Amino acid sequence: MAAADIVSLVVAGKAFAGWTDVDVEVGIDALSGAFRMAFTERWPGQPTAWEIEPGDACEVWIGDDQVMTGWIDRRDAAVTVDSHRLEVTGREKTCDLVDCSAIHRPGSWTGRRLEQIAADLAAPFGIAVTALVDTGAPFARFALQQGETVFDAIERMTRQRGVLPVTTAAGDLAFIRPGEVQAGYGLTLGENLESVSFANDVTDRFSAYHLKGEAADASRPSARAADPGVRRHRPLLIVNDDDSTTAGLGERARWEATVRAGQGQTATGEVSGWRDQTGALYRPDRLVPLKAGLLGLDATLLVASVRYSRGDQGSRSTLGLTRKEAYSLLAIPEPSAARRSATTPPGDA
Structure with a gap:
């Protein structure tokens, strides 16, 4: 096997290779990637002990390329009279942001940028935060919601700023706008x-998206966007529960049409x-x-x-x-002080 294709699991500075079964998945569609590695070996005596335990910090490498940094979640071992098998599974460091509750005192921020608030939330987990794109203006005020996870809180902010949270190979958190890099191959x-x-x-696609604001009087703003790819009559009405303008509703209507078609x-x-x-x-x-x-x-x-x-x-x-x-990402206007409920992301289509 070429050195460039050797998979190594690095734990406490020691590289473990020789895995016969490998599954490593990373992506922008899930904050925390995962891996599974296993080998089965025939042996005449006792198996060699591999010092890998659940909770260990680890790195996954393919050749000289680091793929992820994370934690060992599980270790399974089995023996028969003439063989032994070891299987190890784990996830990227940001799994803790997905799993764990957002706890911070006082639990609210005033005049702070997205990356600054996210850094405060991620710091207890040993995760650094980097903004690779402009994340927009500071939040006038941002407060945690009871019981939400760290990722839930960060995702609420990223929706309001039109960016995507992803995990780096070093296990840290970065904010990006995807789809701007050419692969260099076909x-x-x-x-x-x-x-x-x-x-x-086409299950979640509609022929027309009708957006209405929350105002109850005759001035209630509205907008509409069509999806020409849906040939039969399938309208969808969405009432935006934040302060809305006709222009803002138009952007969200186009976003709904475009994103649903893309997905x-x-x-x-x-x-x-x-x-x-x-x-x-x-x-x-x-x-x-x-x-x-x-x-x-x-x-x-x-x-x-x-x-x-x-x-x-x-x-x-x-x-x-x-x-x-x-x-496609479109920043959501911050909720007004009188109405701070979460909303479906409006958008741009």
């Missing part, structure tokens, strides 16, 4: 793309190996041209997730692909 069925599936789902069209491609033609690992948040004439596909899609696997069929990468529009 995927063509019968060449480097071995198989592809495509789903076109309804997804593809899954499988390629041999873990690296593209340039020798770089396949990575999420890349725009890649995809051609599969048998499915009528000839489009540039966004790589939302990558799963690196190794098993009986060798090393393979499974790419989760979607239209870039599925991740």
Whole structure:
């Protein structure tokens, strides 16, 4: 096996390799990626003890490329009269932001930026925060809601600022706007793309989106946007429960039409190996041209997730692909002081 394809699990500075079964998945569609590694070995005597335990900090590497930094969640071991098996599973460090409650005193901030509030919430978990894009103006006021997780709180803020939270290979939190990086390679069925599936789902798409503001008088603002891809009569009425303007409702109506259409069209491609033609690992948040004439596909899609696997069929990468529009982001106006409830993200289509 080439050194570039050796998978190493690094625990306490020691690299464990030789895994025969590997599943590592990272993406922009879930804050915390996950991994599973296992090996089965025949042995004449006692198995060698591998010092890997649940709760250990770890790093996952493919060759010289760091893929993730996280924690061991579980260790399973089994023995028979002539073999032993070890399986280890874990997640990226940001799993604690997804799992754990947001606890901070006094629990509210005034005049602080998104990355500053997120850094306060993430600091107890040893997670740094970086804004790779402009996150907009400071929040006039932001307060935690009883019982919400750290990720829930951060997601509320990112929706209001039109950015996406993702995990870096070092296990830290970054704010991005996806779909701005070209992959530098293409995927063509019968060449480097071995198989592809495509789903076109209109279940959550509507022919027209009608948005109305909350005002009860005759001045109540409203807006409408259409999805020409839905050919039958399927209207959806959404009442925006924050202060609204006709322009703002129009943006949200277009966002609903565009994002729902993007989310309804997804593809899954499988390629041999873990690296593209340039020798770089396949990575999420890349725009890649995809051609599969048998499915009528000839489009540039966004790589939302990558799963690196190794098993009986060798090393393979499974790419989760979607239209870039599925991740269109539009900042939500902050709720007025009199009405601070969470809302469905308005948007831009």
